[in-house]
Amino acid sequence: MTAVTALPTETRTPRTATRRGRRAGAPYSFLAPALILFVAFFAAPIGYAAYLSLRRVKVSGLGLGAGARTEVWAGMSNYARSLTDPDFLPSVYRIGAYGLIVVPTMLGLALLMALLLDAGRTRVGTFSRTAIFLPYAVPAVVGSLLWGFLYLPRVSPFTDVVQMFGVEPPDVLTGSWVLWAVANIAVWGGTGFNMIVIYTALRAIPTDLFEAARLDGASDKQIAWRIKIPIVLPSLIMTFVFSLIATLQVFAEPMTLKPLSNTISSTWTPLMKVYRDAFVRNDIYSAAATSVVIAVATFAVSFGFLKLVGNRAFNQED
Template structure:
């Protein structure tokens, strides 16, 4: 390597060095620290910690509470994510069409819930869900019934899904809408000349153009579902007998650490959950890439 090439090589590293430093400090270092914690266990009687290797991981894989919480968010993902993405897709197609009046206004209104902090949104919906106060209680009194109980055991997960959907439909709608705006107008003109109607244009031009955006939104939604924490953790103050401390994997890890002082086991739960999330997201991405090549 000549001196000129060597100088260019080091200049490139100097430009990316700030990013690499921040990336190492805020991403790699916490993961490494958590992984290090997962290899140790507190000694109950003698104090201190002892190296246990993969024993904590074996305990997590045999932990019924962990798998119960994992299956719960898996069910949440399988139902909530398709509903949310479908609503976002319909909203994006409606706003992109020339037939919707005041499209800019509707775009802002749909996106506005995403600007509301998750804590505020959950408190707001929690007040409406309460069967002794708020909207649900008012409806029960109006109709003389007590059938409307969004925070009852059978409806809790659906109620949380409604909050998350309300929060993130606008975010995903913006992703889809942005993808639609870069579709060449020549395709629409050619479709109109060929006599294609609205549905044929949507199915043959707009939906295929959204394949990449749909994949990105799906992966983000999968990761977000497995990170479910704020909504159930805040609602737990209203229904502690329904939402347990291990309602979701993140709640389980949080309560193990801050309530149970089991930092090593909590780190192990977090590592296992991160690996499972990465595997599922990668499989979805791989399947989407294969379908895109067909």
């Protein structure tokens, strides 16, 4: 990469010399709005959360009057309290199980659909591509609302179908079914976007790379496994990382389904627990500690994964 300032100097005149003087500051002025916003809405909140996670309120006397409640250092006590909270570990396990269902199913379907579209052996390609991508335009709240109604036994069309065979269908908004019900909403909402990402990568493969294999008698399936998938692997890695991040912060779906299902508690996912601690219990210190734990865990998982696969998708230029 050649920078503007590193170009030949023959054309330099005193006038451009002063321009060059101004140029030294130019990149910073272009970056200024982004940096100010980044510091205000990324760096400062992270720093503030870390600070709060180490503080607590000390109540002196009866806790009445000004000055009776003061903030003091708390050491690691907030972390100890939030990690040993009986609601915390179940929510972590739940999100783990949810991730194990959602991420492979969603990406598997996205890859399958993208390969089918790319093979071009069908007349319904454009229609299907548009239809499968459509849920991306539907907010998670609205998607959850639609599926939430479809899950109600009185509304669900599956109830009618299954009852024709004399079987009583399960209420998917109860018991262990709920996890699958929420996972289905995420798969429905996310498959299309990932499919488009993978499909775009597939379309960028030069045709001659697999035409030769085809002439040699390779089947579509072999071409997909041996040629196409290895080439689009960087795309798969990125969709995996972004899906993982999205999974760990699931919030809108269970919050929306909550009024329809008694099984979804207010600490169903770790993020819901943070919300409850901060706004229902007014314990911002414990909420901050849990936030820090989730942020560190997410970052460690995604960053660790990128390191593990020796990723070159990010940073490809430097």
